[in-house]
Amino acid sequence: MYIVVGLGNPTRQYEGTRHNVGFDTIDYLVDQYRIPSSGVKHKSMYGKGMIAGQKVILAKPLTYMNLSGEAVAELVQYYKVDPEEELVVIYDDISLEPGYIRVRKKGSAGGHNGIKSIITLLGTDKFKRIRIGVGEKPKNWDLADFVLSPFSKDERKRVDEAICHTADALELVLQEDIDGAMNRYNCKVSEPKVENDAEKE
Numbered sequence: 567m568y569i570v571v572g573l574g575n576p577t578r579q580y581e582g583t584r585h586n587v588g589f590d591t592i593d594y595l596v597d598q599y600r601i602p603s604s605g606v607k608h609k610s611m612y613g614k615g616m617i618a619g620q621k622v623i624l625a626k627p628l629t630y631m632n633l634s635g636e637a638v639a640e641l642v643q644y645y646k647v648d649p650e651e652e653l654v655v656i657y658d659d660i661s662l663e664p665g666y667i668r669v670r671k672k673g674s675a676g677g678h679n680g681i682k683s684i685i686t687l688l689g690t691d692k693f694k695r696i697r698i699g700v701g702e703k704p705k706n707w708d709l710a711d712f713v714l715s716p717f718s719k720d721e722r723k724r725v726d727e728a729i730c731h732t733a734d735a736l737e738l739v740l741q742e743d744i745d746g747a748m749n750r751y752n753c754k755v756s757e758p759k760v761e762n763d764a765e766k767e
Contacts (some may be wrong), residue, residue, distance in 0.1 A: 567621040592625070655695045
């Protein structure tokens with residue numbers, strides 16, 4: 567069984583912001599794969615279902631971004647999953663332009679407070695993640711203000727396309743082909759590479 571977590575902030579005021587693309591992706595997966603809601607538990611909204619032939623739990627932490635690790639650690643411990651093998655975290659990345667995604671097997675927090683919280687509470691940075699580009703912070707902008715800002719119409723379109731490709735990449739990850747997901751999707755999503763053209767990161 568896999569736990570797939572999308573990061574974001576609860577409450578309506580944060581809907582549609584850059585920091586909430588993880589939540590947006592979980593909502594897309596719920597609709598795409600008809601995952602029924604299981605309610606609220608483990609400091610998360612969650613549901614159980616099947617994707618790509620695998621049992622999955624889709625979760626949106628309700629702890630707010632900076633405390634995401636509290637929810638993720640509870641889920642991992644309760645369901646007794648191996649975070650290195652059976653956890654996938656989906657979140658925003660300001661180092662990528664809208665329309666880009668990156669699949670990784672492990673890595674540092676890279677300044678992302680939600681990932682930093684998860685690494686701290688799991689005690690490891692070895693878990694799969696899919697980063698969705700939300701654009702670079704403009705000069706003279708406060709970082710918090712930027713990630714909590716909405717997308718432009720054009721950016722939103724490209725991010726929605728990236729979310730669709732994230733779902734496709736996730737299927738490969740769940741089929742234990744994360745290298746295939748990295749090879750195909752670690753590029754601009756509108757121009758996917760052929761599978762043999764790997765981009766090392």
